[in-house]
Amino acid sequence: MLERISYRPLDCESLPLRLGERAELLNPLGPATGWRVREVGDGNLNLVFIVESDKGSLVVKQALPYARVVGESWPMSLDRAFFEHEALKRLGARDPGRVPDLKLFDPAQALLVMEHLTPHKVARRALIEGEELPRLGEHLGLYLARTLFRGSDWSMPTAARKADLALFSGNVELAGITEELVFSDPFKDAPLNRHTPGLEATVQAVRADRALKIATQEMKARFATCAQTLLHGDLHTGSVMATADDTRVIDAEFALYGPMGFDVGVLLAHLWMAFFTRKAHRPDARAAARAGDQLLATAETCWRVFAVEFSRLWRTERAGILGGRDLFEDQGDAVGSEAVLARHLDTVWRDALGFAGIEIHRRILGLAHVAEFETIADLGLRATLEHTALGFGRHLAVNRRDVNTVDAVNRIARGMEGR
């Protein structure tokens, strides 16, 4: 990729000096002397600045040459900024209005300038704090259907899709992170793993669980070999900014071609983890009960809207080498194409359950944990909730072929919590 001789990480002082002449910032914000800059990155990898002036505000995201969560001992390519930019352009075109507006990409500095989403909050934080996000499931269901369908061979001309597949194959380093951190490390004794004190017996049980490890290996093979569509690749609730009536997807640097069920399953996993932890964040029992109902309803809406919108796109936009109209509609057989659709959705569902189960394991036993659990100060309670969530995740991964509906999953979540 690019040689970045001039790359230097920004800080709050240098940012106005280095970006103050760029028209993409100067025009909306005015002279750099009036900019107020704060670094707000709380993710695992990058620098994120909010730049404000009396005229407006923007976000500047810059990749670091290492993984922020670990430090300089884990060098990491700056190319991820390039892949994020390429992915956001495509995802934004496939579901307009659902990603932030992009203002500037500087490949040499590995930085992206984009719309400052305000008053949006990171959906994970909003859900922990008890905010209601009534459109979240609907918006994300639509987003998933549109991006996953329109990035696939059911939609794109095959030459364009194959070119994209080749392009995003270059995001090999971030794909490798997922392959290791998600699908392997949590199920063995790996150096970057960590877990809550008190969870030791559960950790040992996971490592000895042959059925779970077989399921994990099967899902890893799906992830690594089923290049079905362009995925976001890291679609958890920390990659979503939301208000009560708007939802935006951010942080697409893990984008790659993979199975549709991966984005769906990762997202659902985080809604279910929010369900298992809601009581710990709400002393009031009625508030916790209401939050539980809403979180499960959000998961249900997300899947149902996904399936309805995907089916609509299938019926109205299907093209490409997998279109198959010549075999069905053109021969007066609409029933046949509906059967192909039903089978495909069934595959996405089973994949999503498998990936959800594994995502729950990696967020509790691997390197990258989530605030739903991490902010529970009572370690005994945290370990108990993690144990329950792991049992749920195992059930999804191992029994994904037998759990047929999102209702059934929600009932399993309530049942396991009640034990």
Ligand code: SR1
């Ligand atoms: C070293 S990166 C760890 C995790 O952070 C990102 O958000 C991805 O989820 C990745 O797996």
Ligand code: MG
């Ligand atoms: Mg991220």
